[in-house]
Amino acid sequence: MAVESTESIPGGSNAGGSNAVESKALEARVVDTGGRQLGSEFSGLDALDLAGRRSGRTRAARLWAGTWPKVLALALVVALWQVVVWSGWRPDYVLPGPRPVFTELGRLSTTSHLWSALGTTMRRALIGFAAAGVIGFLLGVASARIPPLRAAIGSMITALQTMPSIAWFPLAILLFKLSENAIFFVVILGAAPSIANGVMAGVDYVPPLLLRAGRNIGAKGIGLYRFVIAPASLPYIVAGLKQGWAFAWRSLMAGELLVSIANRPSLGFSLEASRQLNDAVGLLAYMIVILILGLLVDNVFGRVDHAVRVRWGITAKR
Amino acid sequence: MTSVLRKDVEAERSLDRSAVSVSGVSKVFGRGSTAVHALDNVSLDVAPGEFVCLVGASGCGKSTMLSLVAGLDEPTAGTIAVAGGANPALMFQEPALFPWLTVGGNVGLPLRLRKVPRQERAARVAELLGTVHLSEFGRRRPHELSGGMRQRVALARTLALDTPVLLMDEPFGALDAMTRDILHDEIERIWRERQLTVLFVTHNVREAARLGDRIVLLSSRPGRVVWERRVDVPRPRRIDSPEIAAIAAEVTDRLRQEVRRHGR
Numbered sequence: 001m002a003v004e005s006t007e008s009i010p011g012g013s014n015a016g017g018s019n020a021v022e023s024k025a026l027e028a029r030v031v032d033t034g035g036r037q038l039g040s041e042f043s044g045l046d047a048l049d050l051a052g053r054r055s056g057r058t059r060a061a062r063l064w065a066g067t068w069p070k071v072l073a074l075a076l077v078v079a080l081w082q083v084v085v086w087s088g089w090r091p092d093y094v095l096p097g098p099r100p101v102f103t104e105l106g107r108l109s110t111t112s113h114l115w116s117a118l119g120t121t122m123r124r125a126l127i128g129f130a131a132a133g134v135i136g137f138l139l140g141v142a143s144a145r146i147p148p149l150r151a152a153i154g155s156m157i158t159a160l161q162t163m164p165s166i167a168w169f170p171l172a173i174l175l176f177k178l179s180e181n182a183i184f185f186v187v188i189l190g191a192a193p194s195i196a197n198g199v200m201a202g203v204d205y206v207p208p209l210l211l212r213a214g215r216n217i218g219a220k221g222i223g224l225y226r227f228v229i230a231p232a233s234l235p236y237i238v239a240g241l242k243q244g245w246a247f248a249w250r251s252l253m254a255g256e257l258l259v260s261i262a263n264r265p266s267l268g269f270s271l272e273a274s275r276q277l278n279d280a281v282g283l284l285a286y287m288i289v290i291l292i293l294g295l296l297v298d299n300v301f302g303r304v305d306h307a308v309r310v311r312w313g314i315t316a317k318r
Numbered sequence: 319m320t321s322v323l324r325k326d327v328e329a330e331r332s333l334d335r336s337a338v339s340v341s342g343v344s345k346v347f348g349r350g351s352t353a354v355h356a357l358d359n360v361s362l363d364v365a366p367g368e369f370v371c372l373v374g375a376s377g378c379g380k381s382t383m384l385s386l387v388a389g390l391d392e393p394t395a396g397t398i399a400v401a402g403g404a405n406p407a408l409m410f411q412e413p414a415l416f417p418w419l420t421v422g423g424n425v426g427l428p429l430r431l432r433k434v435p436r437q438e439r440a441a442r443v444a445e446l447l448g449t450v451h452l453s454e455f456g457r458r459r460p461h462e463l464s465g466g467m468r469q470r471v472a473l474a475r476t477l478a479l480d481t482p483v484l485l486m487d488e489p490f491g492a493l494d495a496m497t498r499d500i501l502h503d504e505i506e507r508i509w510r511e512r513q514l515t516v517l518f519v520t521h522n523v524r525e526a527a528r529l530g531d532r533i534v535l536l537s538s539r540p541g542r543v544v545w546e547r548r549v550d551v552p553r554p555r556r557i558d559s560p561e562i563a564a565i566a567a568e569v570t571d572r573l574r575q576e577v578r579r580h581g582r
Contacts, residue, residue: 038507041500042451042470049464212390213414216407217428217479227427231418313417313461 096281105285113265118289120266121256124180125297128187129248136192136244137237140199150200157193165190165251169258183255190251191244198240202233235308242301249294267293336401337483337515338364338387343396344540345382356382358540359396366401366482369509369516371530373523373569375577379541380519384408384485387517401515406483407476411491413468415460421471422447422456428478446474449508466497470504477508484509486518490525499557502528506553523573527565528557535569537576545572 057065078098085097108114143150168186176182206229214228256268265273267290274283309315345357356379364370372380385391387398389405400406415424426443434442447453450470460468469489476484486505490498506529509516520526526533527549535545547569551561 038500038503039451042504045497045500046451046455046464046467049467050462209410209412209414210416212385212408213410213416215390216388216405217475218404218431219427223431227431228416231416234418311418311459313459 100281101284104281117265117267117270125252128184132188132191136195140196144200144203160193166254178259182259187248187251191248194244195240198237202236206232238305238308336363337366339399343393346394355540358542369531371526371533372519373526374536375538378536378538381487384487402482406481406485407479408485409476409489411488413472421458425474450474466493483515488520523569524566527562
């Protein structure tokens with residue numbers, strides 16, 4: 001198709017005067033340089049270049065390859081747990097085996113208590129993480145644009161990240177009493193620096209060549225941010241969000257253990273309540289819920305991260 | 319102020335005859351004793367429709383020159399005028415494609431930035447992809463293509479800017495000889511069909527002889543125009559023809575002379 005257009009442009013309708021003579025001559029040259037050949041040479045070269053780039057594995061094979069190590073790991077952990085229980089290292093009422101715990105988990109999943117605890121925890125996680133996201137994003141953008149602010153905020157972030165989030169709680173409780181705000185305060189302090197860091201790294205590492213190319217094709221001001229800088233920094237921002245989530249989740253769990261608010265059960269609160277009631281089976285069941293939730297959210301971030309990296313050509317498709 | 323104005327008028331006037339007019343341009347990076355004089359009083363006129371190849375040893379400011387003409391950088395002294403008003407399209411040694419966009423998205427971005435309506439954009443992108451023989455690859459991502467194909471996408475993207483002047487900074491430097499050879503035919507065809515003016519930077523003297531109407535040699539540190547030569551070999555040309563080889567040899571000799579100057 002492309003070959004035909006090559007030949008039809010110079011010849012065709014352009015009749016009359018010296019123009020026609022010129023275009024005839026041009027046509028002759030174009031055909032000479034291989035108008036017809038060129039197209040097939042290109043498609044030949046492209047076919048050779050692209051040969052063998054696709055992986056031959058089927059979707060099911062890839063799914064299985066991704067799943068079996070996890071299944072195996074889970075089986076190993078449960079087996080190890082059972083062995084420890086069988087060894088009689090601790091009595092049953094302190095360290096129950098997998099079977100009663102999973103039975104209890106099944107029972108809990110039919111109660112409203114578990115679901116409302118789950119809801120409370122997730123709501124806190126989402127609100128805290130969203131607030132951290134907004135604050136981290138604004139901080140990151142501001143300090144990427146304003147150099148003096150950057151120097152100040154940069155070292156502040158490093159300092160904040162070395163501070164274990166649980167160490168903030170006594171102060172948070174003094175400031176906000178035993179309230180959700182104390183939890184949000186620490187969750188935001190834990191997550192926002194990572195997110196700001198991701199944004200800053202993203203803006204920093206936009207390849208200069210892409211900036212030049214963007215400016216050359218006419219992107220300036222806001223357009224340069226929208227069409228070049230923002231998409232170029234997306235992989236770093238996603239990585240920052242992923243790390244920020246990890247901090248937020250840890251801070252939230254610590255917070256729910258320390259800041260117990262009456263009449264509002266959460267996962268952390270239920271965990272602590274089970275311990276106080278010497279309910280080891282319930283305690284382990286809640287731990288499994290927390291673990292599963294953490295894994296699920298982590299998996300979502302992992303998928304987004306991977307999708308972005310594949311799309312950006314940083315990582316190959318799995 | 320008046321002198322600047324006068325210079326602009328002069329530049330405008332020189333555009334009557336040329337598509338690119340560089341006059342008395344100098345570029346200094348840094349200050350004081352560490353300052354690097356990348357270009358020193360360079361003047362160069364490129365006629366409309368002309369294909370000029372700029373050659374020189376490393377560090378001669380070839381790329382600096384293109385950045386200045388493209389308006390990505392400001393000259394320390396001198397004036398630059400380019401036909402068509404807007405900054406001319408610039409093609410780099412690397413494709414510099416945006417990995418988050420498809421091939422078609424990359425080619426269409428200059429149009430999008432100019433607010434060309436969607437339908438018209440799609441038609442232009444299809445036409446441009448046809449021009450570089452990549453019609454079937456519009457939905458692929460840049461990283462799925464080979465180096466030569468990516469460079470053709472980059473070419474289509476620069477053509478989407480619709481500037482009469484095309485600047486090329488060693489665009490085929492990173493490609494294998496076979497691909498480069500075919501791309502020479504390709505760029506020659508597009509240059510003729512679209513009646514472009516091309517300023518092409520390369521360190522490959524054969525490439526310069528194969529493509530250029532004129533070869534301009536820049537000296538190194540500071541960059542100055544020291545020599546130039548017309549290439550009167552009729553087109554179509556072959557890079558391995560004796561005429562091209564002879565001209566390439568001549569340019570190489572002149573280039574070596576230039577390099578020796580730095581030996582002492």
